[in-house]
Amino acid sequence: MIRFASEELDRWLKGPDRKPLVMRGARQVGKTWLVRDFAKQQGLQLIELNLEKYPDYAGLFSGNSPREILKNIEAQLAFKILPESACLFLDEIQAAPELFAKLRWFREDMPELPVIAAGSLLEFVLKKADFSMPVGRVTYFYVEPLSFFEFVLALGNEPLYQKMLSTSPQAPLPQPLHARCMELYRQYCLVGGMPEAVRTWLDGRDMQSCIKIQHDLLSTYRDDFHKYGGEIDARLLHKILLSVAGQLGNKFVYSRVDPDVKAPLVKKLLMFLSQAKVCSMVVHTSGNGLPLGAESNDKFFKALMVDVGLVSAHLGLASVKSADLDNMLLSNRGGLAEQFVGQQLRAAQTPAMDPRLFYWQRTGGRQGEIDYILQHGADIVPVEVKSGAAGSMKSLHQFMAEKSLKMAVRLDANPPSVKEMSVKTTQGRLVKYRLLSLPLYLAGNINVLLER
Structure with missing residues (x-):
């Protein structure tokens, strides 16, 4: 590989x-x-x-x-x-x-x-x-799991990888290649980027063998905590991992793990998982300026698993019928698209620093959330993730108006495009900005495309 x-x-x-x-x-x-x-x-x-x-x-x-x-x-x-x-x-x-x-x-x-x-x-x-x-x-x-680009290279399709790198709103992929990339995106969501699972998939294209590897890895993680973390309730740890998979894309709520377990204990074990890199936190940011973590709110965060394939194994997605699976992967159910994007954003960061991700959520009054907030040079760039080909962007319009930003990114199932937005927020305020729309499989190339 x-x-x-x-x-x-x-x-x-x-x-x-x-x-x-x-x-x-x-x-x-x-x-x-x-x-x-x-x-x-x-x-x-x-x-x-x-x-x-x-x-x-x-x-x-x-x-x-x-x-x-x-x-x-x-x-x-x-x-x-x-x-x-x-x-x-x-x-x-x-x-x-x-x-x-x-x-x-x-x-x-x-x-x-x-x-x-x-x-x-x-x-x-x-x-x-x-x-x-x-x-x-x-x-x-x-070190992170294999990124989607590395997965495509592992499959032996370097020409497609090179085409993806050259893709832009001005030079989109032909429709058959776009469809192939979306097919590989769905494949990656099941196999993931853990090297042993990828190797198993390459050897026989046997999803059941991949699932066995994925569940073995999850068991290894639980055994590790018992070994190094002291006396930890294995059942509670399992519930937390299940809850992280189930709460993807949403603010993490401790009580959803187990209403009978006190929040401080869940918080402690979730921190253990984060320190071991089995999970990672998407930290709240006010989005008012740089650095992004300067005005964070510790009560608001989202959690990701180390790998989207492990999420799919946890949720039992490999046993879902093909038609139903496509609907699940191209919907926000389970937050798989946000897990996928977060994983690519982490992999795209320099190995010299512990990857950090941020998101924005209104902490009072009206509801509003932006899936990811990036720093691109001296600019703040919000990123909206839409699993399918359509979806509302009310929160993005409002965020762009409040923060007076000029550029935003939308990730969905459509080919790349650039559009000059001129819309009104739900409060009737006119907002203008440039929207860079990218297909989900280009999440790992956001910074390069923003630079272009």
């Missing part, structure tokens, strides 16, 4: 002030594969130490001298290591969190050796750690 994050790893390797790199992301999003492929492409000798599988390897790092540590590793693995042509990979480092403190010595005493660490649930183990992280001496790298 082709992962766009590989390009960022190349830049890190060739950077003038390279620091040890710590990969973060949910379990099974492809961190280990990325490192192995990176070493192969760069012609580096990969020194891979899986600290969960071989916990005794942590003892090889007993001292603070990188050269002594390398000698220990050489003796353990029975081969010579040349720092200039090797890459040290500490996989599943959460199993030996004390090794984080050792990374600073590689940065200071052996900068010629590229060092990468990867792990899941790092926030849990770091909270309990009795050492200080090497602040300023490591860099972070956030």
